[in-house]
Ligand SMILES: NC(=O)C1=CN([C@@H]2O[C@H](COP(=O)(O)OP(=O)(O)OC[C@H]3O[C@@H](n4cnc5c(N)ncnc54)[C@H](OP(=O)(O)O)[C@@H]3O)[C@@H](O)[C@H]2O)C=CC1
């Protein structure tokens with residue numbers, strides 16, 4: 001990470017600062033959107049299998065509820081801290097605005113390494129954290145979902161703990177990304193990757209036609225991160241037939257094949273072995289370091305793991321023509337400006353990975369109404385929403401490039417898709433701010 005971006009939140013807030021200048025947003029609105037509405041730090045006591053009691057540190061930050069109840073995932077990872085959770089909650093606020101959902105933004109997490117816990121310890125940790133946040137979450141208040149190293153099972157445990165605080169009544173709308181058997185939605189599991197895939201197809205037909213037919217054959221792709229988001233985006237692009245996924249990696253291992261990887265085989269080996277073992281994958285796959293994958297000469301680079309993987313240290317060596325941020329915050333702001341100078345388009349996280357929260361919204365609606373949708377309905381509505389929000393973004397980018405704000409003096413450099421995303425609804429509906437009552 002760059003020295004000046006060691007605060008993820010400070011770096012994230014630079015987006016709002018730019019949007020304020022570009023669109024001339026009221027300083028009071030900026031002040032409101034620059035601070036969390038509510039931030040909880042909590043102890044998460046867990047009895048380990050050895051009998052020892054361990055106290056973990058848990059967080060839940062509700063950044064803004066101006067558009068509606070707050071929404072955002074729960075992360076179990078050693079790096080979780082107030083700064084990281086706050087940045088993620090800030091991004092959720094703008095993601096829900098860009099996707100035009102009736103939600104504000106939130107995020108939560110526990111500082112832990114779930115891979116080092118036994119299944120029973122993981123359940124006790126999830127339930128303990130669920131009890132700790134029961135006072136702040138609720139179907140009309142704050143609705144969690146999965147994020148890094150959490151999944152549908154963890155969501156189910158948290159939901160059950162919340163239901164105990166509500167007299168044992170069923171409360172499926174308190175959480176999304178739960179199992180379908182517990183009232184979850186069809187199509188939530190692969191929604192983040194699917195949404196990114198629909199977005200890339202929309203870009204190919206509208207703004208980035210080189211993705212349709214590059215001069216040198218199929219569109220080459222590298223995917224950094226091979227969990228829920230990374231596996232699904234890699235699989236959708238591979239199945240499409242117009243893309244050649246040449247490299248994928250997880251936190252410890254990576255594989256490369258210039259002729260294209262068999263993504264189903266990569267998923268099988270990852271799920272059996274826990275790592276991407278080139279020898280087991282076969283088909284000409286060789287090993288590649290995760291850090292080297294980011295620097296491959298490909299058309300499309302898809303960071304789909306964690307924040308700040310492209311920073312000032314390595315941005316000069318990035319050779320991709322286009323970056324689609326499926327992870328949250330994978331490019332630091334300084335690195336983002338460098339890519340803009342080199343005319344490398346970056347499609348920002350707050351739109352590129354919005355498929356997850358869009359289908360979470362669909363799940364919330366279904367959980368509240370008891371009216372269940374087919375997988376086809378979910379996919380169709382997701383595709384329509386992604387396409388329409390991308391068209392809005394293209395229009396906003398055109399507008400800010402043409403007009404800009406009266407006070408703009410050129411010091412902001414090239415205006416990007418990210419700038420458009422932060423200007424899009426902050427200016428049109430001011431995130432629900434009325435200006436009264438303070
Ligand atoms: N799940 C969702 O619905 C959504 C997720 N996102 C974002 O997508 C990103 C990935 O989340 P998700 O796929 O759900 O998480 P998962 O826990 O399913 O997978 C995370 C993946 O990232 C890898 N990883 C972790 N650290 C590194 C690293 N330093 N270098 C390379 N790879 C690394 C992990 O490796 P390993 O397998 O070795 O542990 C794993 O493959 C996050 O930024 C998340 O916030 C955004 C919107 C929605």
Ligand SMILES: O=C(O)CCC(=O)C(=O)O
Pocket residue numbers: 071072073074092095143144145146147176177328353354356357358360
């Ligand atoms: O599905 C959701 O509610 C949020 C998912 C999430 O955490 C994210 O989009 O970063």
